[in-house]
Amino acid sequence: MTTKNSLSCLLNPRSVAIIGASNDPDRIGGKPISTMLATGYAGRIMPVNPNRREVQGLEAWPTVADLPEVPDVAVVAVPAEQVRGVIEQLAERRVPVAILFSAGFAEVGGAGVAMQDELVAIARRGGTRLLGPNSLGCVNLHTGFVGSFTTLARLDGVFPGNVAVISQSGAYGSHLVSSLVDAGVGLSGVVMTGNEADVSLADVVRLMVDDPNTGVIALYSEGIHDGDGLADALKAARAARKPVVMMKVGRSEVGSAAAQSHTASIAGNDAVVDAVLEELGVVRANTTEQMLDIVRLAGRGIFPAENTLGVVTLSGGAGVIISDAAEEYGLPMPEMPAAAQARMLERLPICSPRNPVDTTGQFLNDPTLVRPFLEMMLDEGGYRSIVAFFSYVATMPAVAPMLREQLTRARERFPDRLYVLVTRGAREAIREYEAAGFTVFEDPSRAVAAIAAMGRFGRAFAAAPAAPAPSVPAVTLPAQTPTEAQAKALLAEAGIASAPERSCATGDAAVLAAREIGFPVVMKILSPDILHKSEIGGVLLDVRDEAAVRAGFDTLLERARQAAPDARIEGVLVAKQLSGGVECIMGINRDPVFGPIAMFGLGGVFVEVLKDVVFHRCPFGEDVAEQMIRSIKGAPLLLGARGRPVADIPALARTLSRLSAFAAAAGPRLQSVDLNPVFAMPAGEGAYAADAVIEIRGEGA
Structure with missing residues (x-):
């Protein structure tokens, strides 16, 4: 039973009111009624129109207050200037859900934004959820409910199925639905979220996760407004083994204002979206075709x-x-076992039995070869997915019936495998193969891409729960951006190690520090106003004696005065110069949608030119951190390639995981962290941050 004041009413209303109902079935206020009458919707339809006693043969009422019962859903199809009054009436009667077709709100900017915010505030007082405004609405193909002015529910070939379409764009969402219908895909429901003043993509994904008729979710997004909510909804879909295919458009780079951080200059919005979707088991489609x-x-x-x-x-x-x-x-393509290859050659000496198994044109003379060959591949080869390429031959009237029987009998013996047929021909012949359990493609490369996506879903569904993120002490950020020494002290409290170092206000102190640390040392200018020191010559490497330390101290101060005369100079940092490790980079950047995002890569050319980096939402455990480290293309350099010593991967993963926990604990004032380089020392010798930059928002920002 539908629960009042629950969003579940949106898909399965027992009754619906149409505010602004029209007697003209082709008008926006008339289409929902005419379409529901045509689809056989069994719930009660209550038109609201102050000027008519009857609309499209149904009794009508002048206002919401006059309705004989509280509808589960109200469809609002009135001009923008009338919407506020309608929402007040709906909230007064505590209508659970309202679908707002009306446009002229936040999408036009200016006063429209304030008007939209006011609608939400009014609705919430009555517990009414709002879909829209500027929404094309909602359709349930299984019940015939149509809270939309689209005609998609009456398209030729549309039928109930298990695919839900969720789209922020009404027009493109309808285009996608039409394409799915043309492709013979059955639909469970369609929801167009519009402006998302209240009901968001996350809410609707949750709705479809709970919908027993939905097995697959197709999601179109132009902008994500609730990153945490969407991530939680996508996790729920993964837990329910409901695959989500998402088309996220708008591949813009992070703006220059956010690029003070080295990490932010590498991470684009799109790279973050890719990383988050992969983490959540979502397959991203870049085109409608995909x-x-x-x-x-x-x-x-x-x-x-x-x-x-x-x-x-x-x-x-x-x-x-x-x-x-x-x-x-x-997608792995292992060879057939040798014994099976030998038996194939006995049956057809001119075949190529390795994998691909090429039956040659002899197949045309003896289609009965297909079944035994296919069954050997399924049984002895153990393939989880099969592509059968027969081109137009598979739909030839003289071949199709026997071939379909051969393929079907093999499929029935192994019903848990994926079967894709690459062919072309008459639509009716294609449908017969589809009905027999074979998904048909014309392009073999597209078929392989889709099969690979099924494996990605499978791995996501089967993955063990990730280890918890480490706990770190409460993080108290300073009022302003810290110096390198202060940044390292903050990070040390979270368990992130750095090379031994001293902050020195005088040349004598620098000499004493170098003597205690041991030569050679690195010397760096120490200033909260000079974050990227190497750009002004503010770093000296391989300083090997006391005289060089004293001279280096004076040199660094002079370079800082010349390059940044207004900068606050606190002295010089003297640190142990590490050697024998692999230079890596770790960083944090606060994404406006998904919050703190961690980055890992190798240093030097790998990050500057190749951008061989990986991203993940914070926080995460050491298992995820190690997966990130091993996933980059340059990972062999950490794993002993070409005689190099194997790096201390556990220590590196521990550092990355703790950095992610630090970022999550620091809160929204933390803008970015750059640890560059981090030295991954040989196995058992640890990982150390040689440089650290933390950028924060000021107090009250």
Whole structure:
């Protein structure tokens, strides 16, 4: 039963009021009524129109106050200037959900923003949730409920299924729905969130996770307003084994104002989105074509965690194309066992039995070869996914019935595998293969990409829970950006080690510090106003004796005075010069949507030019930190490549994990952290930050 004041009413209302109802079935206020009458919606439809006693054959009421019962959902289709009064009436009657078609609010800026905020405040007083404004509404294909002025529920070929579409854009969402319908995909529900004044993408994802008719979620987003809420909703989808395919558009770089941090200059908004979606088990689609391909195959509900690809083909060229695509997407194609290859050669001496298994054109003379070959691949090869390339031959009337029978009998023996057929031909012939359990593609590379996505879902669903993030002491940030020495002291409280060092206000103190630390040393200018010291020559390396220390002290102060005459100079930092380790970079940047994001990579050219870095939301445990470290392309340099010593990966992971916990504990005033370089010493010798920059917002900012 639908619960009052619950968002579940949005998908499954027992009754719906149409405010601004029109007798014209083609007007915005008339389409929801005419479409629900056509779809057979079983709930009560209550038109509200002060000028009519009857709308499209249904009894109408002049105002919300006059309605004979409180509707579960109210559809608001009136001009913007009338919306406030309508929302007041809905809140007064405590209507659970209102869908606002009306435009002219936050999307137009200026006064529209204040008007929208006022609507939300009024609605909340009555416990009314708002979808929109500027929303195309909501459709439930299983019940026939249409709280939308789109005609998608009456498209030719539309039918109930298990794919939900959630879109911030009404027009593009409708385009996506139309494309899915053309592709023969059945839909469970469609929700267009519009301005998201109240109900967000996160809310609707949660709604679809709880919806028993939804098995796959297709998500289109132009901007994420509630990063934490969306992350929690996507986690719930993963826990429910409901795959989410997301098209997130708008691949802009982080603005220059946020790029004071070295980390921020590398991390773009899009890189962060990629990292967060991968963390949450979401597959990102960059085009509508990719979205359709992945959604279609996901509808089969088979997600192999240990995905391997077997290929049977009548074309050697197609086998090469598929193999190339499999390598590109990281999809393993192990060879058939030798014994199975020998038996294949006995049956067909001219075949190529390794994988791809090429039956050649002989298949045309004897289609009965397909089943035994395919069953050997499934049984002895153990492939979790199969691509069968038969081009147009598979739909030829003389071949199709027998081939379909051969393929079907093999599939019935191994129902837990993914089966993709690459062919083209008459639409009716394609539908017969689809009905028999084979997802059909025309392009073999697109087929492989979709199969690889199913493996990504499978691995996400099967993954063990991550280890908890480490606990760190409460972090109290200073009132203003700290010096390097102060930054390292803050980080040390969180368990992040740095090289031995001393802050020195005089040349004599610097000499004494170098003597105690041991030569050679590094010397750096110490100033809260000079964060990137190397840019002004504020770092001296390989300082080997006391005379060089004394001279270096004077040199650094003079360079600072010349480059930054107004900077506060607190002296010079003298630190032990580390050697024998691998230079890495770690950092934190506060993303406006997802909060603190950690970055890891190798130092030098790897970060400056190649940008071989990886990102993750904070905080996280040492297991995730180690996965990040091992995932970069340059990881072999840490793992003993070309005779190098193996780096202390556990210490490096511990440092990265603790940095993520520090960032989470520091709160929103923390803007960024740069540890560059971090020396990953040989195994058992630790990891040490040689430089640290922390940027913070001022008090009250």
